[in-house]
Amino acid sequence: MEITYRCGDNDDQVITVPGDAWDHPPAQLVCNGSTIATNHQDVTPPTQGTAAEPACKEIKLEQPESDYFIAPRAMLDWTPTDPHEDLIAGFRPASPATVAMYNSAPSTNITGAPGSTLGANEGRLRQELRDVAKRKDPIHSLCQAAQRFTRNQPAALDVPSDQELGNAFADLSVTGKAAFEKFKQLHPNEESLRGKPECAGASAEAVRKALTRAYGVANALRGLHSSPQRKTLGWIAVSGEDDQPYHPVNAPATSFPQFEIRVVVPRPNIAVNTRYMIAHARNAPALQRPATPLVNGGPGYQVPADPLPALAPDAQVILFIHGMDSRLEEAEDLTAALHRLGGKNWTVISVDLPTSGYADNIDHQRVSPVSAVRCHNTPLVDFIEDFIIAFVDTLDTQLHGQLKPKVRAVVGGSLGGNMAMRLGRRPNTPWITAVVPWSPAAIWPSYIGQRHAVAAGCDTPWNGLNDKAVNQSLDWSGLDEKYLPRPDERPSFRRELFYGGFDWAPVGGLGGPPQAQCWFSDNYKCKQPSIRAARMDRQETYDPNFRAWHWRLGAEQLAFSQQLFAPGTQEPLYLKNNKRMLLLTGYEDTCAKLGEYTRDVASRMVNTPGYARFLKQTGHSLDNEHPTWVAQQIVDFLH
Numbered sequence: 001m002e003i004t005y006r007c008g009d010n011d012d013q014v015i016t017v018p019g020d021a022w023d024h025p026p027a028q029l030v031c032n033g034s035t036i037a038t039n040h041q042d043v044t045p046p047t048q049g050t051a052a053e054p055a056c057k058e059i060k061l062e063q064p065e066s067d068y069f070i071a072p073r074a075m076l077d078w079t080p081t082d083p084h085e086d087l088i089a090g091f092r093p094a095s096p097a098t099v100a101m102y103n104s105a106p107s108t109n110i111t112g113a114p115g116s117t118l119g120a121n122e123g124r125l126r127q128e129l130r131d132v133a134k135r136k137d138p139i140h141s142l143c144q145a146a147q148r149f150t151r152n153q154p155a156a157l158d159v160p161s162d163q164e165l166g167n168a169f170a171d172l173s174v175t176g177k178a179a180f181e182k183f184k185q186l187h188p189n190e191e192s193l194r195g196k197p198e199c200a201g202a203s204a205e206a207v208r209k210a211l212t213r214a215y216g217v218a219n220a221l222r223g224l225h226s227s228p229q230r231k232t233l234g235w236i237a238v239s240g241e242d243d244q245p246y247h248p249v250n251a252p253a254t255s256f257p258q259f260e261i262r263v264v265v266p267r268p269n270i271a272v273n274t275r276y277m278i279a280h281a282r283n284a285p286a287l288q289r290p291a292t293p294l295v296n297g298g299p300g301y302q303v304p305a306d307p308l309p310a311l312a313p314d315a316q317v318i319l320f321i322h323g324m325d326s327r328l329e330e331a332e333d334l335t336a337a338l339h340r341l342g343g344k345n346w347t348v349i350s351v352d353l354p355t356s357g358y359a360d361n362i363d364h365q366r367v368s369p370v371s372a373v374r375c376h377n378t379p380l381v382d383f384i385e386d387f388i389i390a391f392v393d394t395l396d397t398q399l400h401g402q403l404k405p406k407v408r409a410v411v412g413g414s415l416g417g418n419m420a421m422r423l424g425r426r427p428n429t430p431w432i433t434a435v436v437p438w439s440p441a442a443i444w445p446s447y448i449g450q451r452h453a454v455a456a457g458c459d460t461p462w463n464g465l466n467d468k469a470v471n472q473s474l475d476w477s478g479l480d481e482k483y484l485p486r487p488d489e490r491p492s493f494r495r496e497l498f499y500g501g502f503d504w505a506p507v508g509g510l511g512g513p514p515q516a517q518c519w520f521s522d523n524y525k526c527k528q529p530s531i532r533a534a535r536m537d538r539q540e541t542y543d544p545n546f547r548a549w550h551w552r553l554g555a556e557q558l559a560f561s562q563q564l565f566a567p568g569t570q571e572p573l574y575l576k577n578n579k580r581m582l583l584l585t586g587y588e589d590t591c592a593k594l595g596e597y598t599r600d601v602a603s604r605m606v607n608t609p610g611y612a613r614f615l616k617q618t619g620h621s622l623d624n625e626h627p628t629w630v631a632q633q634i635v636d637f638l639h
Contacts, residue, residue: 010041010613036583039611040602045618045626048525053628056333056526059252059533061114062105068536069235069250073102074160075168076119077126081492090506093492093499096120099158106532111503115535121491122498123539125239129168133239134487138173138183142210143198145169149206166206168237170213175236176243177273177360180218188214189297211301218295218303221247224255240541241494242487246358247275251537254279254329254350257287259309261351261398263391265383270366272387274359276351276395277328278309281339285310309395311402315347318634321388321412321419322350323621324441324557325501325538325550327357334411334623337631346635347406349395353415354387355553357537361545363485364552370479373470375448375458375564378556380549384415385422389429404431408638411436413623415553418442421562424608425576434610436634438584438622440562443574444597447558459565470555476500477552485544497547502535518591521619530624562601574605581610582637584630586618594620610637 033039046052060067080096097110097117104113116122125133132141148166155161160168173188174180186192193199193207213233220230225248238249246260247253256279263272287307295303311317318338320331331350338346352359364370368379388410396403410432412420417440424435447470449462471479478484483493502516512518516534520527538546562574583602589595595614602612613633615622623630 010043033611034609036581036602036605036608036610036612038606040583040599041611041613042587042616043613044616045629048523048625053626056524056624058526059529061529061532061536063103067252068533070103070114071118071123071125071235071250072160072164073099074155074158075126075129075164075235075237076102077124077130078120078158079491080120081490081495083492083496084490091496091500091504093495093503096495106528112498112532112535115532115539116498116502118536118539121495122542123536124241124494125237128165129172129237130239130242132169133172133176133179133242136176136178136182136243138179138186138188138214139193139196140198141169141173141179142188142193142207142214143196143202145173145210145213146193146199146202146206149209150202166210167213170210171217171237172239172243173214174218175221175238175245175249176240177246178243180246183214183218184295184303187295187297187301189301192297211297215295215297215301215303221249222303222306225253226255238540240539241543244358244361244541244543246273248329248358249540251533251540252329254332256335257284257307257309258328260306261391261394263387263394265354265387265390267383267386268367270362270383272354272360272362274352274354274391275328275357276349276391277331278311279331279335279339279348279350280312280315281342281344281346283312283314283345285312309398311347311399311406312345314345315406316344316408316638317403317406318346318348319388319392319407319410320348320350321410321416322353322356323412323414323416324553325356325546326415326534327537328352329357330623333627334631337627338635340628341631341635343635351388351391353384355546355549358541361541361543362549363545364477364549365484370474370477370552373474373552373556373559375446375460375559375561376567378560380553381418381422381442381556381560384553385419385426388419388423389426392431407431407433409434409436409634411438411634413438413621414441415557418557418560418562421574421577421581424579424581425573432579434580434582434638436582436584436637438630439586439589439594439620440583440598441557441594442560443562443601444558444592444594445563446561459563460561466558470558473551473555473558477548477550477555483548483551485548487544489544489547493544493547494542497542497550498535498538501538501550502531512591515591518589519620520625521586521588521617523588523617524619524621524625526624572604574601575607577605577608579609580637581605581608582633583610583612584615584622584633585612586615586620586622586625588617588619591620 049055101117145166148162290305322330328350335348417437420435420437445460447466449460585598
């Protein structure tokens with residue numbers, strides 16, 4: 001017999017009661033069970049574009065209204081690169097973009113346009129700019145700019161004018177991490193540049209122009225992306241492939257205060273320089289700024305010190321963990337929704353994870369050899385979890401112990417959901433009292449399985465295609481040594497990384513759409529612009545370390561599983577989750593059967609206090625597709 005019942009505002013639930021009352025115990029319909037296993041319900045969220053769920057804000061990518069500052073055609077590299085020779089079946093990037101395709105509109109049939117048509121190699125800059133960026137020397141950059149301004153030749157066919165190249169060279173003195181660190185130490189000004197042999201022959205006016213541009217850029221990158229000061233500068237040269245940026249340059253940045261921080265992860269003692277935002281709903285404290293400028297080259301040539309972080313006394317902190325390869329701005333939709341709800345001073349802190357966004361891109365071999373990866377040994381996944389703990393420890397110290405008592409929940413989706421689940425069972429973290437994972441990666445069974453016996457060391461049956469998925473990704477991260485990150489890597493590797501993440505539909509039984517198409521359901525009206533924008537985000541920060549980390553972290557999240565046995569037991573790890581949890585997933589999160597596996601595991605989480613909600617007509621990124629609904633669920637859960 002089937003029984004249909006409803007719990008509160010959730011959808012109808014249907015259960016099947018077997019047999020008759022003489023042979024079976026009475027059926028129990030539970031709406032408010034105390035654990036996830038006894039309290040999981042289907043939900044139809046509000047439709048986007050209604051009063052209950054405002055329409056998503058579509059990212060504009062076409063000039064002149066683009067939310068991104070698009071690189072001029074002549075500043076890009078148009079050198080064709082051919083894919084390497086040992087690609088697996090079906091992995092075959094299309095021919096490189098041509099000059100005629102530059103900035104093709106999304107309405108064309110060119111996959112990923114305009115992001116995929118910015119140069120022949122995914123936004124790579126022309127060689128003259130890369131040669132300067134590789135030196136990571138602000139004096140060289142500034143003198144090259146001054147020399148170009150002095151020469152002042154006009155543009156030729158696909159060759160920028162000296163005025164344009166002068167601006168770009170000046171930009172490169174302050175947009176890369178390494179160059180700007182030296183810039184801060186040297187405090188360059190007209191007097192110091194006039195004494196440099198590289199600036200010999202440059203006019204005084206040209207030197208002033210180079211310095212004015214560089215200091216203007218350095219200041220603008222610390223302000224709002226939409227400010228008149230930033231718009232006046234237009235496109236700013238940055239070559240992350242050669243000198244990684246520390247703040248968004250041409251990509252939109254958060255409108256909330258952002259800060260820089262150095263986090264030391266004790267195991268294996270790696271320092272990560274990164275940035276984070278603090279977004280108060282109200283009562284944001286006035287930020288103090290040290291009196292000594294960050295850079296002081298004299299009048300007109302100054303960069304003020306960065307402000308110091310602060311928390312309002314009534315701040316209720318939500319620690320947001322973004323998804324794989326993403327950045328702290330992923331939290332903006334949920335942050336805006338929380339702030340619209342009113343009530344408590346919900347304060348979102350979001351940080352760029354290692355080798356994501358504008359955090360340091362780390363050579364993954366510093367964490368461990370790639371050969372160490374097993375289903376029960378995933379060093380990068382462990383490292384990211386340890387980084388989150390170290391970040392909170394470091395920021396709490398800077399805030400004089402004010403942070404940890406104010407943390408109400410750790411939340412996140414995909415990789416962030418994986419981390420939230422892991423942190424929900426991490427010992428010795430009393431400041432973590434509640435977690436909210438959605439669409440958590442690695443809730444699937446491990447893709448590494450036993451070949452013959454338990455002695456093989458893994459907990460799931462062996463599957464050849466799953467094994468191929470893990471080991472091919474490990475090969476591309478450096479298990480095959482030709483893929484190890486190197487400054488002089490094959491030019492085609494950059495294009496292949498973007499093809500693998502954004503365009504490649506796996507064949508040979510793996511099936512499924514390109515990985516980026518799995519981020520949202522087709523119901524999400526901002527799906528394609530969001531994917532194209534993410535492509536351009538990664539073009540700005542790509543380098544060989546990012547490429548290798550991407551493939552390895554992807555492999556490790558397939559190898560690791562919340563369903564693996566806890567060490568020394570025959571019990572799945574999810575049974576160790578004993579902190580309050582709100583678990584969310586979408587029915588249309590079908591890639592790797594993530595939604596299905598989440599629902600299955602939820603029904604078995606008998607030790608986890610809290611509840612789960614399964615959203616119909618919703619894909620992977622619940623916080624983007626239904627931010628208002630998710631925000632309300634979090635607030636209700638925390639109350």
